[in-house]
Amino acid sequence: MIKLLYFASLREALGxxxxxxxxxxxxxxxxxxxxxLAARGGAWEVFATSKSLRAAVNQAMxxxxxxxxxxxxxxxxxxxxxx
Amino acid sequence: MIKLLYFASLREALGxxxxxxxxxxxxxxxxxxxxxLAARGGAWEVFATSKSLRAAVNQAMxxxxxxxxxxxxxxxxxxxxxx
Amino acid sequence: MAISVQExxxxxxxxxxxxxxxxxGAGAVASFVGLVRGENxxxxxxxxxxxxxxKALADIVAQAEQRWQLRxxxxxHRVGRLLPGERIVFVGVSSSHRHDAFxxxxxxxxxxxxxxxxxxxxxxxxGAHWVDARESDDAAALRWESxx
Amino acid sequence: MAISVQExxxxxxxxxxxxxxxxxGAGAVASFVGLVRGENxxxxxxxxxxxxxxKALADIVAQAEQRWQLRxxxxxHRVGRLLPGERIVFVGVSSSHRHDAFxxxxxxxxxxxxxxxxxxxxxxxxGAHWVDARESDDAAALRWESxx
Numbered sequence: 176m177i178k179l180l181y182f183a184s185l186r187e188a189l190g191x192x193x194x195x196x197x198x199x200x201x202x203x204x205x206x207x208x209x210x211x212l213a214a215r216g217g218a219w220e221v222f223a224t225s226k227s228l229r230a231a232v233n234q235a236m237x238x239x240x241x242x243x244x245x246x247x248x249x250x251x252x253x254x255x256x257x258x
Numbered sequence: 259m260i261k262l263l264y265f266a267s268l269r270e271a272l273g274x275x276x277x278x279x280x281x282x283x284x285x286x287x288x289x290x291x292x293x294x295l296a297a298r299g300g301a302w303e304v305f306a307t308s309k310s311l312r313a314a315v316n317q318a319m320x321x322x323x324x325x326x327x328x329x330x331x332x333x334x335x336x337x338x339x340x341x
Numbered sequence: 342m343a344i345s346v347q348e349x350x351x352x353x354x355x356x357x358x359x360x361x362x363x364x365x366g367a368g369a370v371a372s373f374v375g376l377v378r379g380e381n382x383x384x385x386x387x388x389x390x391x392x393x394x395x396k397a398l399a400d401i402v403a404q405a406e407q408r409w410q411l412r413x414x415x416x417x418h419r420v421g422r423l424l425p426g427e428r429i430v431f432v433g434v435s436s437s438h439r440h441d442a443f444x445x446x447x448x449x450x451x452x453x454x455x456x457x458x459x460x461x462x463x464x465x466x467x468g469a470h471w472v473d474a475r476e477s478d479d480a481a482a483l484r485w486e487s488x489x
Numbered sequence: 490m491a492i493s494v495q496e497x498x499x500x501x502x503x504x505x506x507x508x509x510x511x512x513x514g515a516g517a518v519a520s521f522v523g524l525v526r527g528e529n530x531x532x533x534x535x536x537x538x539x540x541x542x543x544k545a546l547a548d549i550v551a552q553a554e555q556r557w558q559l560r561x562x563x564x565x566h567r568v569g570r571l572l573p574g575e576r577i578v579f580v581g582v583s584s585s586h587r588h589d590a591f592x593x594x595x596x597x598x599x600x601x602x603x604x605x606x607x608x609x610x611x612x613x614x615x616g617a618h619w620v621d622a623r624e625s626d627d628a629a630a631l632r633w634e635s636x637x
Contacts, residue, residue: 183460184471234393254474257459266608267619317541337622340607354502365527379513443595
C-alpha cells in the first residue's frame with residue numbers, strides 16, 4: 176500500500192484529499208503512478224494531460240523517474256504559490 | 259567669507275571644528291582651498307598629503323575642481339563610516 | 342534556524358530583536374515581510390502540506406546557511422484565511438556581514454515561493470480561485486543557480 | 490520618504506507596520522537593521538554633519554525611487570554614544586514587488602555606508618579610535634553603478 180495525497184486545485188478537481196492504494200504490478204515510479212491514475216478517466220486524466228503537476232515522495236519533491244515503493248507517501252499538487 | 263567645517267579624525271587632528279575664512283585672491287576651487295590650508299604647515303599639511311580626505315560644498319560632496327565662492331559652506335572630512 | 346508554520350500572526354519587532362539578542366557578532370539583520378495585497382481581493386486562504394512544509398523550509402534554510410555566513414535564521418509562514426493587509430510570511434537573517442544577510446533573506450524568499458508546499462486561494466468579487474504560479478517567481482529562483 | 494537622524498532608539502516592528510499600513514498594494518516590505526558589534530568594543534560614538542546628513546540620505550532615497558518601483562521608504566540613523574548590541578540604523582522599503590524592495594533596501598544601505606556623512610569612533614580596551622572606511626563598502630556601492 177502507498178498513501179496518496181492531493182492538494183489545492185487538484186484536490187478540488189478530483190474531489191478527494193487522498194487515498195490508500197495497493198501499488199499495481201509494474202508501477203514503481205512517479206511517472207508510472209501518474210499513468211495508472213490517469214487511466215481512471217474523467218477528472219483523473221489530469222495526471223496525463225497536466226504538464227505543471229508536481230509530485231513529492233515521502234515529503235520531498237520528486238520527478239517522474241523517482242522510485243515509488245510500498246509504504247511511501249506520494250503527494251501530487253499544482254505549482255506552489257506561497258510566500 | 260566662507261564657513262569651513264572639519265569632522266571626525268580631521269577635527270581632532272586640527273584641534274578645530276571649523277572657522278570663518280576670508281577667501282584669498284585666486285582661491286576659487288576646493289583644490290586651491292586645500293593647498294591654501296596646507297600652507298599653514300604642521301597638522302594642516304594633511305590637506306596636501308591625505309589622499310582620502312573628502313570635501314563637501316554647501317552640503318553636497320565635491321571634488322577638487324568644485325567651485326568655492328564667498329558665502330559657501332565648505333566641509334572637509336575623512337571617508338564616512340556610518341551605517 | 343527556527344521555522345514556524347502557524348495560523349497566528351507574528352510580531353516583526355520581537356522577531357528581529359531575537360535574531361541579534363545576546364550575539365556580539367550579529368551586526369546585520371535583514372528581514373522580509375510578505376502581506377496580502379488588497380487591490381481586488383476580499384480574502385485569501387493558504388493551504389499547505391503539513392507533513393512536508395517544515396521539512397521543505399528547513400532544507401531551503403540549510404542551503405542558505407551553506408552559501409552564506411549566517412548567524413541566525415527565522416522563517417514564519419501563516420496558513421488559513423487572511424484578509425488584505427495581513428502578514429503572510431516573515432524571513433529574518435542575522436549575520437556579521439550586511440550582504441550575506443540580504444542575499445540569504447532574498448534567496449530564502451525566492452526558494453520558498455517556488456519550493457515550499459503552500460497554495461493560495463483568493464476570494465474576489467467574481468468568486469474564489471486558486472492563484473496561478475508566476476514565471477517571474479521561477480526566474481527569481483533560477484537566478485541563484487547561475488551564481489549571478 | 491521619511492528620514493530621521495536621532496539619538497533615540499527606534500521600534501522596528503512599528504516602522505515595518507507603518508511601511509504597509511493602509512496601502513493595498515504594499516505586498517512586500519524589506520528591511521535592514523544595523524547594530525553595534527561587541528566583539529572588542531566597549532562603546533561607539535557616531536558623529537555626523539547635521540546640515541548635510543538628511544540631505545545626503547534624501548538624495549540616496551531619491552535615487553532608489555528612480556531605479557525601482559517603491560511605495561514607501563523609511564531611514565533612521567542614530568547618532569551619539571551607543572553600546573554593543575544597540576541599533577544604529579534602520580532602512581525599510583515597501584513595494585508591490587519583492588525584488589524591488591530587497592534591491593532598494595540594500596542599495597540604500599550600500600550608498601549610506603559610503604555617501605552619508607557619519608563617522609564612528611570606537612572605544613576599546615586599548616583606547617578610542619576612529620573607524621577606518623572599508624574597501625568592501627566602496628566595492629558594494631560600486632556594484633550598483635555597473636547594473637550587476
